[in-house]
Structure formats: structure tokens, C-alpha cells
Amino acid sequence: MVLPAKTARFFQETGDVAKFTGRFFSQWFRPRYEVTEFFRQCFVIGYKSLPLIGLTGFIMGLVLTMQLRPSLVEYGVESQLPAMVGIAIVREIGPVIMALIFAGKIGSSIGAELGSMKVTEQIDAMEVSGTNPFKYLVVTRVFAATMMLPVLVLLGDAISLYGSYLGVNIRGITSFRLYWAQIFDNLAFSDVIPAFIKTFFFGFAVGIIGSYKGFHSSKGTEGVGRSANSAVVVSSILIFIIDLIAVQITDLLGFN
Amino acid sequence: MTEELFIPESALIKKRSDEVISVRNLYKSFGKNKVLIDFSASLYAGENVVVLGKSGSGKSVLIKCNIGLIRPDQGSIEVLGKRILELEQDELDKIRAKVGFLFQSNALYDSMTVRENLEFQLRRHRIKISQQEVDELVKNTLEDVGLVHTIDMMPVELSGGMRKRIALARTLILKPEIILYDEPTTGLDPITGKGIIELMLAIQNKYKSSSIIISHDMNCVRMVSDRVIMLIDGACYAEGTYEEIIKMNDPKIKEFFE
Numbered sequence: 202m203v204l205p206a207k208t209a210r211f212f213q214e215t216g217d218v219a220k221f222t223g224r225f226f227s228q229w230f231r232p233r234y235e236v237t238e239f240f241r242q243c244f245v246i247g248y249k250s251l252p253l254i255g256l257t258g259f260i261m262g263l264v265l266t267m268q269l270r271p272s273l274v275e276y277g278v279e280s281q282l283p284a285m286v287g288i289a290i291v292r293e294i295g296p297v298i299m300a301l302i303f304a305g306k307i308g309s310s311i312g313a314e315l316g317s318m319k320v321t322e323q324i325d326a327m328e329v330s331g332t333n334p335f336k337y338l339v340v341t342r343v344f345a346a347t348m349m350l351p352v353l354v355l356l357g358d359a360i361s362l363y364g365s366y367l368g369v370n371i372r373g374i375t376s377f378r379l380y381w382a383q384i385f386d387n388l389a390f391s392d393v394i395p396a397f398i399k400t401f402f403f404g405f406a407v408g409i410i411g412s413y414k415g416f417h418s419s420k421g422t423e424g425v426g427r428s429a430n431s432a433v434v435v436s437s438i439l440i441f442i443i444d445l446i447a448v449q450i451t452d453l454l455g456f457n
Numbered sequence: 458m459t460e461e462l463f464i465p466e467s468a469l470i471k472k473r474s475d476e477v478i479s480v481r482n483l484y485k486s487f488g489k490n491k492v493l494i495d496f497s498a499s500l501y502a503g504e505n506v507v508v509l510g511k512s513g514s515g516k517s518v519l520i521k522c523n524i525g526l527i528r529p530d531q532g533s534i535e536v537l538g539k540r541i542l543e544l545e546q547d548e549l550d551k552i553r554a555k556v557g558f559l560f561q562s563n564a565l566y567d568s569m570t571v572r573e574n575l576e577f578q579l580r581r582h583r584i585k586i587s588q589q590e591v592d593e594l595v596k597n598t599l600e601d602v603g604l605v606h607t608i609d610m611m612p613v614e615l616s617g618g619m620r621k622r623i624a625l626a627r628t629l630i631l632k633p634e635i636i637l638y639d640e641p642t643t644g645l646d647p648i649t650g651k652g653i654i655e656l657m658l659a660i661q662n663k664y665k666s667s668s669i670i671i672s673h674d675m676n677c678v679r680m681v682s683d684r685v686i687m688l689i690d691g692a693c694y695a696e697g698t699y700e701e702i703i704k705m706n707d708p709k710i711k712e713f714f715e
Contacts, residue, residue, distance in 0.1 A: 317567070326564035330581045331550040335599050 223414045225343055228336050246307050246342070247349030254357040257302050260359035262290060266368025279335045280383075283375065287384035292392050292397045295358040297444055300403035303350055304436040308411040311342050312432030315415025316425035324416075329397030339416060343408035351397060391456040399447040403440050410436040475502040476521060476535075476641040477635055477667050483532035485518055492518050493529065494691035497567050500635070505661065505668045507678045509702075510688035511713065517561070518669040519635045519688065524556055525549050537634065546558070554582045555638040557628030559665075561622045562641060571623050572600070572608045576631050582631060594630060601663070602626045602656060618649035622656065629660060636660070638670040654680050687713070 204212070266286050275277045315338060318324050327334040362384065369375050414432040418424045474512035478500035502504050508516050521527040523534060525541050536542050536552055544552065554690040565574050575595045579586070586594070599605040602622040609624055623643065628636060641657065642650035654677050661668060672678055678685060678699055685702045687695040689709050695702060703714055 321562045321567075322560040322564040325521070325582075326558070326560055326566075328526060329524060329553050329556075329558045330578050331553055332581045333546075446711055 212394060216398065217284030217417070218413050221416070223407055224335065225340060225409060228333070228340055229344070231336075233333075233336070235337050235341050239345055239357070242341045242345035243349055246345045247352060250306055250349070251356065252302060253306060254299050254302060255360045258295065258357035258361035259364035260406040261294065261298055262286065262364030262366075263368045265289065265294065266365040267371065267380055270362045270368075270372060280451055282369055283365070283380050283383040284387035286368075287362060287388055288392060290361050290365070291358055291388060292396050293444075295361055296354050296396050296403065297401050297440065298420070299354050299357045300400065300407070300440045301437055303346075303353065303404070304407045304440060306432055307346055308432040309405045311346075311408065312414040312418075313425055313429035315339075315342075316418030316428035319416060319418045319423060320425060335416075339412040341411055343405065346408030346411075347401055347404040351400040354400045355397070391451075395447065395451040395456050399443060402431060402443045402447070403451045406439040406443060407436045410439060422429070458656060476500070477502050477537055478669070479533075479535040480523065481517070481533045481535075483522065483529050483534070485515065485522065485527065485529045491691055493522075493532075494550045496532070496688070496692050498693050498696070502667055503661075503665060504683040505670060505681050506685045506686060507672055507682040507699075508688055509672070509678065509713065512673075514688050515691055516634065516688055517639055520558075520639060520669055521670060524553060524558055524638060545694055550582065554584075554631050554655050554667055555634045557633035559621075559624055559628050559630065559636065559641055561624075561639040563624040564634045565620055565624055565627070567612055570611055571604075572614075574612070575599070575627050575706045578627055578630050578637045584631070598630045599623075601629060601660070618645055618652065621645065621649075621653055625656065625660070627655075629664065632664060634666060635665050638668060638669045638672070640671050640673065642672065642674045647676070652675065655683055669715050687712075689713075 265283065269285060270279065270282060273282055273285070313323075318338070324334045324338070327337060364375065366375075366380050371378060411432040414428040414435070418428040476499050480499070481497050483493045483496040484491075491522070496515075496519065498506075500644065508519065510516050522529050523541075524545075527540065531625055537555060538551055539548065541549060541552060565571075566577065569577065570649050572595055575598060576591055579591055579594070596605060599608060602625055604619060604622050604626070607615060607619060607623065612623070615623065625641075638657065641653055645653065645712060657668070657670075658681060668681075670677070670681060684696060685699050685704060686693055687710060689695075695705060695707065695710060698707075702710065705711070
């Protein structure tokens with residue numbers, strides 16, 4: 202049986218990504234360790250993404266609260282607004298939305314940077330300079346993305362809940378203390394831990410897909426653009442797939 | 458044309474003691490595209506060999522094979538007495554420290570200054586010298602290419618000719634015994650190109666290095682070559698001095714020069 206060209210290409214690429222991921226794990230522990238470059242990438246990927254994650258998180262919390270209020274008022278459970286927003290943001294909306302924003306910013310930047318390094322022979326030059334380009338460019342970026350997204354999501358969730366506090370107080374008066382008490386009374390570790398763990402996988406997916414697309418960029422500026430674009434598309438789809446799997450697993454383990 | 462000029466070097470059993478690169482019976486294909494077919498050639502100490510051939514004839518593939526960037530399908534490559542296809546990564550890196558490579562696109566690291574581009578080469582090859590010595594070496598190398606004032610500039614701030622010189626400086630900082638040039642004058646205007654050619658000659662004079670040069674620029678070929686290799690149909694089709702090659706009556710060679 203002959204597969205249609207597009208299907209064959211899909212399976213081919215899936216296999217290539219799997220091989221690329223295997224190469225990441227095989228090189229991760231082996232010396233020489235690129236510690237300086239790893240911390241530089243943590244700064245670029247983590248610290249420099251914080252303003253964007255913070256701003257979008259704040260708006261997300263504020264808008265979500267304003268949109269939920271009328272429905273809750275209708276059923277007479279307006280007082281449950283902080284608890285409902287808190288659970289929604291911490292369990293699902295915060296990690297997924299922030300991971301998608303992260304994929305847009307970091308996935309495209311890794312794809313474009315490595316892609317342009319590839320087409321301008323900088324990766325070859327690095328190899329000639331006695332450097333393992335996979336370790337120096339890919340391992341550091343993927344590891345930094347994996348470690349930084351959970352931190353960004355934690356901070357983003359906190360900023361989002363501050364935005365929600367503002368939303369709660371636009372049409373009512375709730376003290377700061379009462380607001381946080383309502384949130385924490387309704388949040389359990391079974392809400393926080395699975396949501397936190399899945400963000401490591403989101404970060405890894407963004408890093409590995411961005412690096413794969415950049416590292417395999419075809420010649421020319423068009424190829425670089427395509428790498429950046431498909432890095433965002435594929436990692437965004439992967440985020441939803443990982444989220445779906447994570448929800449099934451947490452459900453099976455009785456966390457829901 | 459004399460017949461001897463058509464005898465590929467692989468056919469000659471002799472091995473000179475001053476051979477720095479020896480390529481024997483090299484084959485390389487990309488899918489169905491056969492790029493190198495039984496290619497053999499040598500580079501001797503102190504000489505400049507220019508490899509000529511049509512675009513896509515495998516010239517760049519050939520020099521990338523010589524430094525281990527591309528692995529041939531078959532054949533053997535000896536660089537400075539070591540069979541590079543059989544070396545472990547550490548050993549290969551030691552050889553690479555002695556072989557400079559000037560990329561066609563210069564391949565300067567965009568995110569680093571000129572100083573960092575040059576220092577990167579020293580640091581990655583784990584050359585154990587003090588920061589003061591590094592600074593001095595960077596400055597001296599930049600003086601060799603006449604661009605010491607660009608030390609703290611980013612590659613994007615430099616002109617095409619300046620970028621080529623900085624790329625050459627990055628190659629020279631390790632004082633290589635062999636330099637591989639991939640189309641050093643492509644994309645440059647004739648005056649800047651001539652400047653690069655003169656710089657290449659001055660470098661060879663100063664560092665006593667041997668070079669393989671890939672070029673389409675006949676001015677460059679005429680000025681720098683001690684020997685020219687014609688790469689046609691994936692093999693070493695003919696070799697000789699520039700004058701010998703252009704006088705050949707072979708239709709394929711004539712077609713190339715016309």
C-alpha cells in the first residue's frame with residue numbers, strides 16, 4: 202500500500218522529531234556541559250518573556266472575572282466568583298494560555314534563530330570551532346525552555362489572580378484578604394500539582410519543536426520564515442495534545 | 458594538451474612526505490545525485506590549490522569532507538597524517554584547530570561582537586592562555602586583516618568586505634597549518650575582491666600555510682593558484698598550473714573557460 206505523499210511526509214517528520222528528541226536525551230548528561238550558555242538562555246527565554254506573560258495573564262484574569270460575573274449573579278452564587286476564577290486559572294486556563302503565548306514568542310524565536318544560523322553556515326562554523334552545535338544550541342535551549350515555562354506560569358497565575366481581584370472589585374467590594382482566602386480555601390494540591398507538572402512538558406515541547414524546525418531549516422530566508430511559523434503551529438498543537446493526555450492521566454489517578 | 462595532465466593523482470602510487478591533505482577514491486551522493494565519484498587529490502605543504510568546477514559540481518562538498526563536516530560514502534581522507542574519518546570527536550577537534558575554514562557566507566556569529574567571534578574560536582578549542590594574551594592575540598590578528606577598529610562592532614554593522622576579513626581573522630587566530638577557502642571573493646565587488654586576494658597571499662606569506670581554494674573568480678585563480686584541479690563529473694578531471702589548464706584542448710575544459 203502506498204501512502205499519500207502528505208501522510209508519508211507526516212510520518213517521516215514524526216519519526217525525525219522522535220529521533221531528534223532521542224538525540225537530546227542522549228547528549229543531555231554527557232560532558233562537556235554548556236552551563237554558561239544554559240544560564241544565558243534562561244535569561245533570554247525566562248526573564249525576557251516575563252513582561253509579555255505578566256501582561257497577558259493580568260488581562261486574562263480581569264476579563265475572565267468580568268465575563269463570569271453575570272452568569273454567577275443569575276444563579277445567585279456571585280460570592281463564589283474568586284474561587285471559580287482561581288480554580289479555572291490555576292488548573293487549566295493559566296498553563297495552557299501562557300504556554301501558547303510562550304510558543305508564539307519562544308518557539309518562533311528559537312526556530313528563526315537556529316534556522317538563520319543554519320542557512321548562513323554558522324552551525325557548521327561552530328562545529329569547526331570544536332563545539333558540538335547540538336549541545337551548545339539545542340540542549341541548552343530545550344532545557345532552558347523546560348525549566349523556565351513552569352516558573353513563568355506560576356508568576357503568570359499570580360499576576361492573573363491579581364487581575365481577577367481588580368475585576369471582582371469593579372462591580373462589588375471584596376477585601377484583598379477575603380479574596381485570597383476564598384481562592385486558597387477552594388484550591389487543593391491536586392489542583393496545583395498536576396497543572397504545574399504539565400507545564401514542564403509544554404516547555405519541553407516548545408523547545409524541542411522550535412529547535413528541530415530551526416536545525417532542519419531549508420536553504421534561504423523563506424525556509425527560515427517557514428521554520429519559525431511551523432515551530433509555533435506544531436508546538437501549539439502539541440500543547441493541546443499534551444493537555445488532553447495530562448487531563449486523562451490526572452483523571453485516572455483520581456486528582457479530578 | 459599533453460596526456461599526462463589527465464592522469465588522476467590516485468593513479469600515481471608515490472606519496473610525498475610533504476603531503477598535508479590526501480584524498481583518495483572519494484564517493485559522495487545526495488539521494489540519486491552523485492556528487493563525487495572516485496575523486497582523488499593531494500595538497501602539499503606551502504602550496505595553494507584551486508579547485509575549479511561548475512556550480513553544483515561538488516567543490517564545497519569536497520572541502521567540507523576534508524574537515525569532517527560532511528561524511529563521504531566511501532574513500533579515505535588524511536589530514537596532517539591523520540585519517541579523519543576514523544577519528545574520535547576529541548581527536549577530530551584537535552585536527553580542526555589546525556585547519557582554518559573560511560565559509561562562503563562568512564558564518565560570523567550574529568549575536569557576538571567581532572572580539573567575541575574571535576575569542577570563541579580560542580575558548581572552544583580550550584587553548585589555555587590568559588585573558589591578557591587572548592586580548593593581545595585578538596588585536597594582533599585584527600591588525601593582520603587591517604580591521605582593529607572594528608573590535609567591538611557587531612557583524613551586522615560591517616560591510617561585505619569587512620565581514621570577509623573578520624571571518625578570515627577568526628580563521629587565522631589559531632594560526633592554522635591549512636586554510637580552506639570556500640569562494641572567498643563571491644559577492645564582493647572587483648576592488649574588494651582583489652583586496653581579499655592580496656590578503657590571502659600576504660597571510661600565506663606570513664603564516665606559511667597551505668590552502669585549498671574554491672573559486673569561480675578567474676582573477677583569484679590566476680593570482681593565487683600554484684596548481685589548479687578541474688572537478689568535472691565528480692572526479693579530478695585534470696590538474697596543472699593555471700597556464701597549463703587554460704591551454705588544454707579538451708572540450709569540457711574549454712567549455713568551462715568559455
